[in-house]
Amino acid sequence: MPPVDVLSAESVVESNTESPLSEPLLAMNQQEVQRPTTGRVMQKPLRLLSGPGASPTVDRVPTRSIRYIGSKARVAAQITTILGSWRGRGRFVDAFCGTGVVGREAADLGWPVVFNDHLVSSVATASAQLIARADVPFQRLGGYEAAVDRLERLEGKPGFLWREYSPASATWGAERRYFTTENAARIDAIRDAITAWQVAGVLSVIEARLLIADLLAAANRVANIAGTYGCFLRHWSSSSLRQLHLGPRPLRLNRARFEATCLDVFGLATEEEDAVYLDPPYTKRQYAAYYHVLETIAEGDAPGVGGITGLRPWEHKASPFCYKTRALEALVSLVTRISARRVLISYSDDAHIKMGDLYSSLSLVGDLRIHELATIGRYRPNEQASAKRAAVSEYLFELHKARSQPSCVQ
């Protein structure tokens, strides 16, 4: 098996200590291998409200292990320091929320938060970070822990995930090794049960979203991948052979004010007082394709899938920010259309748009400052990649747009 040619690497924060590089890879799509790093989390001591065995209710929820291309987990605190505390007006709009780590930090500074992403899986994952115990009583199921426990005890029930993303798929065509047959059948059973509870009116929207986020996190922990679902590994990694474990997460003690939408960013409405945070994709990696399996779990559907990786239709979510020729125009057009006057934009010097071009274009829209956030080491897997630059810097563009002039009426 030849080594995988890594095209480039982006910042991926994770706390999984097992190196994804310890296994030979089966490269399917153009894909990257991420460098394992550990996100440092400032955390208050957990406060247990209910009895032993209950998931803790906490003042500040610790960051869960979420591996995601372009996650800002390592710089989220720096970004929100620049944002500052809430002054009683406006919302923090995390318009490309991904894992939601930045919105979560903003909520801890008192901001009402809007999460938006065009991926259902991201919106569920981000929302779950701000859910408080009082938001999810799970009245008809005896509480959150009892609901999770019931799902955890379900027998596997072979369904779509089992058929398409476990070795069972060999019966119908290409063998896909994203999950073991046992874990895939359990994911199917749990996802089915959540849908059945929804249909029976047993769950509120937010309760369903929490359980789906728990299932996404659990599936991610046992997925046989090297960071994204752009390919699966040829050999089973040790984590993928573990049994899927759902487990309740710590929930917030204090309710956060937040909303979540799953819209194309160009359809997202903002208000003048809002602070809008933009963290668009920087490279050609289309998130809808790279996280297609998580998206299918979150949607709970059974789309027509194809190819070696069983890719679901994703082209309708192709992001203009992922095309070198369109990224700058798309970003400037988005910033110009946003009604909010304060816009914060994350960008990197290893991305489609050249920093100088971005600076020149954005400075025409308002007052602009650039903050350097961090320099992130790069994973260098081979000579070709080593020849490239050794580190990537992350920046935050802080833009104050001029107040729009009212037009004169004669």
Ligand SMILES: C[S@@+](CC[C@H](N)C(=O)[O-])C[C@H]1O[C@@H](n2cnc3c(N)ncnc32)[C@H](O)[C@@H]1O
């Ligand atoms: C760089 S990631 C955001 C990472 C996030 N800030 C975090 O810390 O996890 C970019 C996100 O933009 C989303 N996205 C890409 N194009 C989009 C679009 N046109 N509308 C809405 N979301 C989009 C992707 O699904 C992805 O989650």
